Amino acid sequence: MPDPLQNRPQFAIAGVGLLGSLLGWRLARQGYRVNLFEQASEHTPAAAAYTAAAMIAPWAELPVCAPGLFELGKQSRLLWPQWLAELQQQTGEAVPFGNRGSLLVAHPADQSELTDFAQHMQRAGISSPAQLQPVNGEQLHQLEPELAGHFQSGFWLPQESHLENRQLLVLLQRAIRQLGGQIQYDAEVRFGDVDVQVNGQPVAAEQWLDCRGVGGKQSNSQVRGVRGEVLWIEAPDVVISRPVRLLHPRYHLYLVPKSAGRYILGATEIESDDRSPVSVRSALEMLSAVYALSPKLAEARIIELSSNVRPGLPSHQPEIRQIPQGLAINGLFRHGYLLAPAVLLQLQQQWQLPLDISPADASVDAVLLQHALQQELQQELQQELPA
Numbered sequence: 328m329p330d331p332l333q334n335r336p337q338f339a340i341a342g343v344g345l346l347g348s349l350l351g352w353r354l355a356r357q358g359y360r361v362n363l364f365e366q367a368s369e370h371t372p373a374a375a376a377y378t379a380a381a382m383i384a385p386w387a388e389l390p391v392c393a394p395g396l397f398e399l400g401k402q403s404r405l406l407w408p409q410w411l412a413e414l415q416q417q418t419g420e421a422v423p424f425g426n427r428g429s430l431l432v433a434h435p436a437d438q439s440e441l442t443d444f445a446q447h448m449q450r451a452g453i454s455s456p457a458q459l460q461p462v463n464g465e466q467l468h469q470l471e472p473e474l475a476g477h478f479q480s481g482f483w484l485p486q487e488s489h490l491e492n493r494q495l496l497v498l499l500q501r502a503i504r505q506l507g508g509q510i511q512y513d514a515e516v517r518f519g520d521v522d523v524q525v526n527g528q529p530v531a532a533e534q535w536l537d538c539r540g541v542g543g544k545q546s547n548s549q550v551r552g553v554r555g556e557v558l559w560i561e562a563p564d565v566v567i568s569r570p571v572r573l574l575h576p577r578y579h580l581y582l583v584p585k586s587a588g589r590y591i592l593g594a595t596e597i598e599s600d601d602r603s604p605v606s607v608r609s610a611l612e613m614l615s616a617v618y619a620l621s622p623k624l625a626e627a628r629i630i631e632l633s634s635n636v637r638p639g640l641p642s643h644q645p646e647i648r649q650i651p652q653g654l655a656i657n658g659l660f661r662h663g664y665l666l667a668p669a670v671l672l673q674l675q676q677q678w679q680l681p682l683d684i685s686p687a688d689a690s691v692d693a694v695l696l697q698h699a700l701q702q703e704l705q706q707e708l709q710q711e712l713p714a
């Protein structure tokens with residue numbers, strides 16, 4: 328009699344957001360039978376990963392990161408280009424990856440925000456120009472000519488990057504299917520004490536990976552949601568090529584360039600599971616910030632307002648937990664893109680998941696990297712940088 332469990336997936340993944348898609352792809356590449364289950368419908372994505380700005384910004388996030396995440400962020404920063412190249416090789420399509428660093432600015436009245444940031448960097452021992460460049464108004468203008476003239480100082484964080492996350496998610500899901508993996512949408516997964524049910528029916532797998540983000544609350548009461556609101560604008564005549572963060576005593580807002588003259592502006596951070604539409608207050612704050620960055624953006628068209636919920640844990644860092652059916656990975660909070668590749672590396676090194684990640688790719692000789700960056704800096708700024 329045939330064994331009904333013989334064809335069960337080697338890996339079943341709950342949640343097709345950032346972690347679920349990346350894990351499904353890395354496992355399918357290795358030839359494993361992978362089934363993914365996503366609660367949302369295929370054409371109405373619900374993942375925080377879809378709403379995110381997708382900055383990979385270890386330096387800018389350092390003051391608000393749990394200790395240790397900075398190093399993980401730098402590892403991820405090195406793994407992303409390699410993974411995107413592999414994904415492109417497989418699917419024939421590229422995920423745009425912005426590699427020109429990011430800028431931090433503040434209005435003259437809020438200079439203390441920049442001073443606080445500089446002190447934080449100093450305490451963390453970050454002084455190399457390849458990591459942190461103080462820039463004056465003229466240099467800001469050289470880097471981003473469209474920025475309003477009233478920013479007289481700021482920082483350039485040359486190694487930060489950002490990626491086109493919606494394209495990434497589409498390509499990951501396509502790649503999983505090309506490799507024989509199955510993705511089922513409208514499929515709600517619930518973890519019991521022993522079994523796992525999908526839409527009320529038990530589903531067996533050799534190992535389950537729980538990547539449900541905020542949905543993981545069903546089996547882990549420590550998981551909580553932190554609401555984030557963003558706004559998309561279209562401004563084909565305005566060219567801002569790198570993420571710009573506006574530091575302000577009450578909020579920190581950013582503008583991140585996306586493809587086709589579009590920008591995402593965000594993001595609020597509100598302790599709540601509320602997924603209702605963007606509030607008037609948040610929209611006003613974001614819109615004032617965008618106007619302050621460049622008056623030319625006043626003519627931009629608002630094309631989307633959206634909100635979502637980041638998955639947080641009390642430690643404010645990712646946690647990998649053994650569960651009876653496999654592993655639960657959660658707590659990427661506001662740093663999913665910053666941390667996911669490094670978290671997958673931990674899953675490989677500490678939990679023996681066969682993900683085919685070369686640790687060497689995440690520890691490229693930093694000196695070589697800095698040297699290459701220094702050369703780029705010279706080309707980027709036509710004048711001497713302040714000491």
Ligand SMILES: Cc1cc2nc3c(=O)[nH]c(=O)nc-3n(C[C@H](O)[C@H](O)[C@H](O)COP(=O)(O)OP(=O)(O)OC[C@H]3O[C@@H](n4cnc5c(N)ncnc54)[C@H](O)[C@@H]3O)c2cc1C
Pocket residue numbers: 341342343344345346347364365366367373374375376377378379380381382383514515516517538539540541542543554555556557593594634635636637638656657658659660661662663664665666
């Ligand atoms: C506004 C905003 C801006 C952000 N900007 C950045 C940024 O610039 N840089 C950065 O690094 N990070 C950013 N993030 C954070 C990042 O998006 C998250 O850390 C990341 O998406 C978490 O990944 P995840 O896979 O754990 O969860 P998610 O991406 O949320 O995926 C979880 C998936 O599980 C599904 N699911 C839930 N319950 C169930 C269930 N019962 N059954 C089946 N499926 C289920 C969900 O529908 C979802 O698709 C941002 C987040 C937000 C909201």
